Amino acid sequence: MPSFCTTVRLAIGFLSLAVVGCESGARRIPVSGEVTLDGKPMNGGIVEFVPDPTKGNALRISCTSPISNGKFNLNTGGMKKADNGSGAPIGWFKIRYMNPNERGFDPTGKQKDDSPRVADRYRSDETTPLSIELTEPPPAEGYKIEFTSK
Secondary structure (H helix, E strand, C coil): CCCHHHHHHHHHHHHHHHHHHHHCCCCCECCEEEEEECCEECCCCEEEEEECHHHCCCCCEEEEEECECCEEECEEEECCHHHCEECECCEEEEEEEECCCHHHCCCCCCCCCCCCCCCHHHHCCCCCCCEEEECCCCCCCCEEEEECCC
Protein backbone atom coordinates (compact mmCIF):
# COMPACT_ATOMS: atom_id res chain seq x y z
CA MET A 1 0.00 0.00 0.00
CA PRO A 2 1.51 3.37 -1.00
CA SER A 3 2.21 5.86 1.74
CA PHE A 4 0.31 9.11 2.03
CA CYS A 5 3.35 11.08 0.75
CA THR A 6 3.66 8.82 -2.30
CA THR A 7 -0.05 9.25 -3.06
CA VAL A 8 0.25 13.05 -2.78
CA ARG A 9 3.32 13.08 -5.05
CA LEU A 10 1.55 10.99 -7.66
CA ALA A 11 -1.53 13.22 -7.51
CA ILE A 12 0.60 16.35 -7.94
CA GLY A 13 2.44 14.71 -10.85
CA PHE A 14 -0.77 13.80 -12.66
CA LEU A 15 -2.23 17.25 -12.00
CA SER A 16 0.92 18.88 -13.40
CA LEU A 17 0.66 16.79 -16.58
CA ALA A 18 -3.01 17.69 -16.95
CA VAL A 19 -2.32 21.42 -16.59
CA VAL A 20 0.55 21.29 -19.10
CA GLY A 21 -1.65 19.33 -21.52
CA CYS A 22 -4.47 21.86 -21.23
CA GLU A 23 -2.22 24.84 -21.83
CA SER A 24 -0.31 23.54 -24.83
CA GLY A 25 -1.41 25.20 -28.03
CA ALA A 26 0.22 26.06 -31.31
CA ARG A 27 3.54 27.77 -30.59
CA ARG A 28 3.51 31.24 -32.11
CA ILE A 29 6.23 33.54 -33.39
CA PRO A 30 5.93 37.31 -33.98
CA VAL A 31 4.68 37.98 -37.52
CA SER A 32 4.56 41.49 -38.95
CA GLY A 33 5.39 43.28 -42.14
CA GLU A 34 4.19 45.49 -44.97
CA VAL A 35 1.05 45.39 -47.11
CA THR A 36 0.88 47.11 -50.48
CA LEU A 37 -1.77 47.57 -53.15
CA ASP A 38 -0.31 48.08 -56.63
CA GLY A 39 3.02 48.89 -55.00
CA LYS A 40 1.70 51.54 -52.59
CA PRO A 41 1.21 51.10 -48.81
CA MET A 42 -2.37 50.12 -47.94
CA ASN A 43 -4.46 51.73 -45.25
CA GLY A 44 -7.59 49.84 -44.32
CA GLY A 45 -8.98 46.36 -44.36
CA ILE A 46 -7.80 43.15 -42.75
CA VAL A 47 -5.18 40.67 -43.85
CA GLU A 48 -5.87 37.03 -42.92
CA PHE A 49 -3.48 34.10 -42.98
CA VAL A 50 -5.36 30.80 -43.46
CA PRO A 51 -3.53 27.48 -42.90
CA ASP A 52 -2.73 25.79 -46.24
CA PRO A 53 -3.48 22.05 -45.93
CA THR A 54 -2.12 21.40 -49.45
CA LYS A 55 1.31 22.29 -48.05
CA GLY A 56 0.98 20.35 -44.78
CA ASN A 57 -0.57 22.98 -42.50
CA ALA A 58 -3.73 21.43 -41.01
CA LEU A 59 -4.02 23.73 -37.97
CA ARG A 60 -7.53 24.90 -37.10
CA ILE A 61 -6.72 28.57 -36.56
CA SER A 62 -7.03 31.96 -38.21
CA CYS A 63 -4.38 34.66 -38.07
CA THR A 64 -5.56 38.22 -38.74
CA SER A 65 -4.46 41.82 -38.50
CA PRO A 66 -5.90 45.19 -39.38
CA ILE A 67 -3.88 47.01 -42.03
CA SER A 68 -2.76 50.47 -40.96
CA ASN A 69 -0.26 52.72 -42.73
CA GLY A 70 0.90 49.80 -44.86
CA LYS A 71 1.71 47.60 -41.85
CA PHE A 72 0.29 44.48 -40.23
CA ASN A 73 0.96 42.56 -37.00
CA LEU A 74 -0.74 39.13 -36.78
CA ASN A 75 -2.82 37.73 -33.93
CA THR A 76 -4.06 34.15 -33.85
CA GLY A 77 -7.48 32.80 -32.93
CA GLY A 78 -7.99 29.07 -32.68
CA MET A 79 -10.27 26.29 -31.57
CA LYS A 80 -8.50 26.06 -28.21
CA LYS A 81 -8.01 28.96 -25.83
CA ALA A 82 -4.29 28.17 -25.71
CA ASP A 83 -4.03 28.85 -29.47
CA ASN A 84 -5.16 32.48 -29.06
CA GLY A 85 -2.67 35.32 -28.81
CA SER A 86 -0.20 37.51 -30.64
CA GLY A 87 1.87 36.11 -33.47
CA ALA A 88 1.26 33.03 -35.62
CA PRO A 89 2.52 29.44 -35.85
CA ILE A 90 5.18 28.54 -38.39
CA GLY A 91 4.06 26.81 -41.59
CA TRP A 92 2.38 27.53 -44.91
CA PHE A 93 -0.57 29.92 -45.17
CA LYS A 94 -2.82 31.30 -47.89
CA ILE A 95 -3.36 35.06 -47.66
CA ARG A 96 -6.79 36.65 -47.91
CA TYR A 97 -8.04 40.21 -47.77
CA MET A 98 -11.29 41.49 -46.33
CA ASN A 99 -12.71 44.89 -45.57
CA PRO A 100 -15.80 44.88 -43.36
CA ASN A 101 -16.38 48.61 -43.97
CA GLU A 102 -16.96 48.40 -47.72
CA ARG A 103 -20.06 46.18 -47.45
CA GLY A 104 -22.02 48.93 -45.71
CA PHE A 105 -21.06 51.74 -48.08
CA ASP A 106 -23.98 53.83 -49.34
CA PRO A 107 -23.29 54.90 -52.95
CA THR A 108 -26.06 57.54 -52.76
CA GLY A 109 -24.52 59.18 -49.71
CA LYS A 110 -22.14 62.13 -49.75
CA GLN A 111 -19.37 60.28 -47.95
CA LYS A 112 -16.51 59.33 -50.27
CA ASP A 113 -15.74 55.61 -50.45
CA ASP A 114 -11.99 55.43 -49.89
CA SER A 115 -11.85 51.65 -49.35
CA PRO A 116 -8.86 50.00 -51.01
CA ARG A 117 -9.86 48.40 -54.33
CA VAL A 118 -8.32 44.97 -53.91
CA ALA A 119 -9.07 42.40 -56.64
CA ASP A 120 -11.78 39.89 -55.70
CA ARG A 121 -9.47 36.88 -56.09
CA TYR A 122 -7.80 37.76 -52.77
CA ARG A 123 -11.07 37.41 -50.81
CA SER A 124 -11.19 33.59 -50.74
CA ASP A 125 -8.62 30.99 -49.74
CA GLU A 126 -9.74 28.95 -52.79
CA THR A 127 -8.86 31.73 -55.25
CA THR A 128 -6.07 33.76 -53.68
CA PRO A 129 -2.77 33.35 -55.52
CA LEU A 130 -0.83 34.44 -52.42
CA SER A 131 0.82 31.82 -50.25
CA ILE A 132 3.58 32.31 -47.72
CA GLU A 133 5.68 30.18 -45.40
CA LEU A 134 6.12 31.61 -41.91
CA THR A 135 9.54 30.60 -40.65
CA GLU A 136 11.56 30.81 -37.49
CA PRO A 137 13.35 33.05 -37.31
CA PRO A 138 11.17 35.38 -39.39
CA PRO A 139 12.89 37.66 -41.91
CA ALA A 140 14.51 40.65 -40.19
CA GLU A 141 12.61 43.05 -42.48
CA GLY A 142 9.29 41.27 -41.87
CA TYR A 143 6.97 39.74 -44.43
CA LYS A 144 5.76 41.60 -47.52
CA ILE A 145 2.20 41.13 -48.82
CA GLU A 146 1.54 42.56 -52.30
CA PHE A 147 -2.09 42.84 -53.42
CA THR A 148 -3.17 44.17 -56.80
CA SER A 149 -6.35 45.90 -57.92
CA LYS A 150 -6.67 43.89 -61.14
